[in-house]
Amino acid sequence: MKTVSRVINKEPSVRKKTYDIVMEAVNELNYQPNLAARNLAGxxxxxxxxxxxxxxxxxxxxxxxxxxxxxxxxxxxxxxxxxxxxxxxxxxxxxxxxxxxxxxxxxxxxxxxxxxxxxxxxxxxxxxxxxxxxxxxxxxxxxxxxxxxDYKAAYEITTHLLAHGHENIGFICGDKEHKSTSERLEGYKAALADHQVKFNCDFVYDGKYSFESGVEGAKTLLADNNKLAITAILGGNDEMAAGALFASRLMGIAIPEQLSITGFEDSPFSRQTWPKLTTAHQAxxxxxxxxxxxxxxxxxxxxxxxxxxxxxxxxxxxxxxxxxxxx
Amino acid sequence: MKTVSRVINKEPSVRKKTYDIVMEAVNELNYQPNLAARNLAGxxxxxxxxxxxxxxxxxxxxxxxxxxxxxxxxxxxxxxxxxxxxxxxxxxxxxxxxxxxxxxxxxxxxxxxxxxxxxxxxxxxxxxxxxxxxxxxxxxxxxxxxxxxDYKAAYEITTHLLAHGHENIGFICGDKEHKSTSERLEGYKAALADHQVKFNCDFVYDGKYSFESGVEGAKTLLADNNKLAITAILGGNDEMAAGALFASRLMGIAIPEQLSITGFEDSPFSRQTWPKLTTAHQAxxxxxxxxxxxxxxxxxxxxxxxxxxxxxxxxxxxxxxxxxxxx
DNA sequence: AGTTAAAATGACAACGCTGTCAATAAGCTA
DNA sequence: TAGCTTATTGACAGCGTTGTCATTTTAACT
Missing domain, CATH: 3.40.50.2300 (Response regulator)
Incomplete structure (x- = not known):
């Protein structure tokens, strides 16, 4: 009995031959050690x-x-x-x-x-x-x-937008309390800095990682857009990006022709929008x-x-x- | 010890006084019976x-x-x-x-x-x-x-649309293999029958309970809409309804003015569309x-x-x- | 082959509970 | 209050494993 326990737990001091015999029996009987007993005894x-x-x-x-x-x-x-x-x-x-x-x-x-x-x-x-x-x-x-x-991912997604000629890039943040929010924002800022684009806090909207806050964020950022001339919006997550996409559509803005939008996380959200979202895949x-x-x-x-x-x-x-x- | 076990398991044959004494100790110590031991012994x-x-x-x-x-x-x-x-x-x-x-x-x-x-x-x-x-x-x-x-819920949601004067109501089905699909379809049919509206199988699209199939369903049902004159679409679930909503929007159809769309389940999907979906709340x-x-x-x-x-x-x-x- | 050390195996208690059954306390009757 | 019945409590084994330690087997030497 104890030897079986040794085999199951891959403990040393079991002869190869014994090991094989036990394993054969284990397979034949489809033996599964009882979890309650293991938790209790060990x-x-x-x-x-x-x-x-x-x-x-x-x-x-x-x-x-x-x-x-x-x-x-x-x-x-x-x-x-x-x-x-x-x-x-x-x-x-x-x-x-x-x-x-x-x-x-x-x-x-x-x-x-x-x-x-x-x-x-x-x-x-x-x-x-x-x-x-x-x-x-x-x-x-x-x-x-x-x-x-998230810092690096945000850096890269911002760089992607910069490479496409965008300079006035809006950013819809998630909950302020979450570390991911600040990390993503820092990555965004770093990418701007590395490409000699000045950071403008008017481009940042404080959202809540929710669809609704994405809608609000886009509306706010794009309202009176003559002033800011935003051509891209970076969503703090896919849900907010989907919200931003929807808001843009309601405002008659063509995506991606007039405005690029990106998400974060590559959740199913990013594939349930039209067009589908550019995003950062988080495995x-x-x-x-x-x-x-x-x-x-x-x-x-x-x-x-x-x-x-x-x-x-x-x-x-x-x-x-x-x-x-x-x- | 056994008496404590009796109290914990609400077994009979424990004097009220004893019960109280045990419970007091249980509360004081925040005693929690060990699950592994219970599973093993009982x-x-x-x-x-x-x-x-x-x-x-x-x-x-x-x-x-x-x-x-x-x-x-x-x-x-x-x-x-x-x-x-x-x-x-x-x-x-x-x-x-x-x-x-x-x-x-x-x-x-x-x-x-x-x-x-x-x-x-x-x-x-x-x-x-x-x-x-x-x-x-x-x-x-x-x-x-x-x-x-689901039968009754589909009946009611169809009745809701009929009460608003819709007669040519499209139905985007879910997976054929799922019971919910046939139940919802039957409810839809029964409501039509009870309101003397003839069932037309051209109004039914076979979807897959996915956003994409909702998009395809709406496109198919609304293509060449002079023929069918559909004024409402019943989505087999919220996800497909959201897809249908999106497709309609792309086709320039105003919701709900030109087309009513309903979902099923009242999942977050139904609140992440614009306009929000009429649906059947499943608790x-x-x-x-x-x-x-x-x-x-x-x-x-x-x-x-x-x-x-x-x-x-x-x-x-x-x-x-x-x-x-x-x- | 005989000795010794090391490796492998086995015996047994214990983990924290519950089920069984025996022992005790309480309640009831005459 | 004795004598009985019933309600309540307690003693003890056992659930299926693992840890400890004793025992046996094997390997490695003279």
């Missing part, structure tokens, strides 16, 4: 949690599927934990989850992953976690964070897979380490029909 | 599974959140199980899941819940399940199914909560039965700006 747990407060359904599903695919492969189970950061009893909620099932660790997604109150709580409770964060990687934290380099399923792998590596001892984990991702620009040369 | 399990193959992220998230909210209250944990019905090793996948963690039961969502091959497999494995189904409730199966009466979070409650009732013995479970839901029509009187 020092390590086979349950990981995914925590999110992001309202974007596409994003959440992608993250879930990515983590889940790794969990399946490695024999872990996933507990999903949606929450609202503003929720007063969030802390109690966390503790309940942790007490009910001992966890191998948690994957935290933005914007919740940016909150130090959460990480402090987890540090206090001695819970492993991996954070998915928007931003440029730092040297430390490479073993607890996955970075999505959320891959990102979350790596987050899960990083968590497993942290959890397990020195053995079974996973060396090919990517901790920094840069969304890649996808050029579609919503952007084109300035005319 | 005859019943505290884990439920949610199975889905629906690609609609909004739908999936709603279903998850509904089931999850009940699980939290009742001390159950949720295992999510996305799958593709076409997946060849889906059966093996099911069995793996079931072996890894003994389940109290499964909630099956459409369209997967319509497949008898799945329910047969589960019957064989002796796994409890509750199905969420599109359609009119039948007398039997009230204790294993939650019905969403997926409530529906999934009741599915979970029904499953708990099936799982537990006679005690702790939940009497207020609704097993039949009819989406209610929400009138917004995309529909209006025929002009």
């Amino acid at each position: 020092t390590s747990s086979f349950t990981v949690g995914l925590v999110y407060d992001n309202p974007n359904a596409y994003y959440v599903i992608d993250m879930q599927n990515g983590v889940l695919s790794r969990c399946k492969d490695e024999g872990y189970e996933l507990v999903i934990h949606p929450c609202t950061y503003t929720d007063a009893n969030m802390e109690a909620d966390f503790i309940t989850m942790i007490k009910r099932s001992r966890l191998a660790g948690l994957v935290l997604t933005p914007p919740l992953s940016e909150q130090s109150s959460i990480t402090n709580l987890l540090d206090e409770l001695n819970i492993h976690y991996v954070r998915v964060l928007s931003g440029r990687p730092t040297d430390d934290d490479q073993d607890t964070c996955i970075y999505v380099n 959320n399923d891959i990102i979350s897979q790596h987050a899960a792998r990083l968590l497993f590596t942290k959890t397990r001892g020195a053995r079974n380490q996973d060396k090919d984990i990517i901790t920094s991702f840069t969304p890649s620009i996808v050029v579609r029909e919503s952007s084109g040369p300035k005319q | 005859t019943s399990s505290f884990t439920v599974g949610l199975v889905y193959d629906n690609p609609n992220a909004y739908y999936v998230i709603d279903m998850q959140n509904g089931v999850l909210s009940r699980c939290k209250d009742e001390g159950y944990e949720l295992v999510i199980h996305p799958c593709t019905y076409t997946d060849a090793n889906m059966e093996a996948d099911f069995i793996t899941m079931i072996k890894r963690s003994r389940l109290a039961g499964l909630v099956l969502t459409p369209p997967l819940s319509e497949q008898s091959s799945i329910t047969n497999l589960l019957d064989e494995l002796n796994i409890h399940y509750v199905r969420v189904l599109s359609g009119r409730p039948t007398d039997d199966d009230q204790d294993t199914c939650i019905y969403v009466n 997926n979070d409530i529906i999934s909560q009741h599915a979970a409650r029904l499953l708990f009732t099936k799982t537990r013995g006679a005690r702790n039965q939940d009497k207020d479970i609704i097993t039949s839901f009819t989406p209610s029509i929400v009138v917004r700006e995309s529909s209006g009187p025929k002009q």
Whole structure:
């Protein structure tokens, strides 16, 4: 019995021949170790949690599927934990989850992953976690964070527009509280600076990462457009870009002839508009897979380490029909 | 120790005084029973599974959140199980899941819940399940199914259009294989019949529940519109209705002045179009909560039965700006 | 072959609960 | 109040694994 346990857990000190015999039986019986028993008996747990407060359904599903695919492969189970950061009893909620099932660790997604109150709580409770964060990687934290380099992606998407001759480029921001908002804005500013285009704060609209705020943003930026002469709008995400596209259409502006619009994230939104959005592809399923792998590596001892984990991702620009040369 | 167990599980034969003492300690310590131990020791399990193959992220998230909210209250944990019905090793996948963690039961969502091959497999494995189904409730199966009466909702939405003077009403269908498609189509037909409007199969377009197919559907139905003289289009879901709306706009058709468009489901799609879509509100979070409650009732013995479970839901029509009187 | 060290295997308790059944306390009757 | 019945409580095993440590087997030497 103990030998089977050794085989299942890939422990050393099992003869090749014994290993093969056990594996044959395992395959024949389609044996699956009972998770409850493993969690109860062992020092390590086979349950990981995914925590999110992001309202974007596409994003959440992608993250879930990515983590889940790794969990399946490695024999872990996933507990999903949606929450609202503003929720007063969030802390109690966390503790309940942790007490009910001992966890191998948690994957935290933005914007919740940016909150130090959460990480402090987890540090206090001695819970492993991996954070998915928007931003440029730092040297430390490479073993607890996955970075999505929104800065660089925004830089590139802005550069794409500049290369097409646009200079007066509007920017519709997301929620100010989110790190991704400032990262994307910084990338935009840096690209302008590198191309000797002066930054004009009148070109920036504070949105909310929602379709409605995209509509409002475009209306505001394009109102009385003689003054600003905007020829391109960079949406902080696809949802807002879709809103901007719609607003432009209502105003009788031809896309991309009179105005280029770009999004961010490459969510299904970007393909449900007409024309389809130029955007920055964010591989959320891959990102979350790596987050899960990083968590497993942290959890397990020195053995079974996973060396090919990517901790920094840069969304890649996808050029579609919503952007084109300035005319 | 056993007495605490009795209190936690609301078993009889505990004196009121003892109960209070235990509960006080439970509250003070914020005691949470360990799920792994309960699953291992008891005859019943505290884990439920949610199975889905629906690609609609909004739908999936709603279903998850509904089931999850009940699980939290009742001390159950949720295992999510996305799958593709076409997946060849889906059966093996099911069995793996079931072996890894003994389940109290499964909630099956459409369209997967319509497949008898799945329910047969589960019957064989002796796994409890509750199905969420599109359609009119039948007398039997009230204790294993939650019905969403798409027929009635489509009837009502069609009646709404008829009441506004529309007679030539296009219908963009979803996937033929899905029960919801035929139910919605039948409801549409029944409403026409009850208002002495002849059904014309030229008004029906076979779509795929996708934005793109909505675009194609509207283009097809409205092409050469002198012939059909369509003044309203009923979308099989919001996504297709949004596509139809977009196509109409491109064709220079004013909504709702020249054409009324309606959706189905009241997903965020219906609020991200302009004008916003008239649609049928489907309370997926409530529906999934009741599915979970029904499953708990099936799982537990006679005690702790939940009497207020609704097993039949009819989406209610929400009138917004995309529909209006025929002009 | 005999000795010794190292590698491989096995025996057994323990994880935190629940089910079973025995023991005790409470309530009731005469 | 004794003697009974019933309600309540407690003792103990067992769920399916893993960790610890003892035992056996193998390999590597004289």
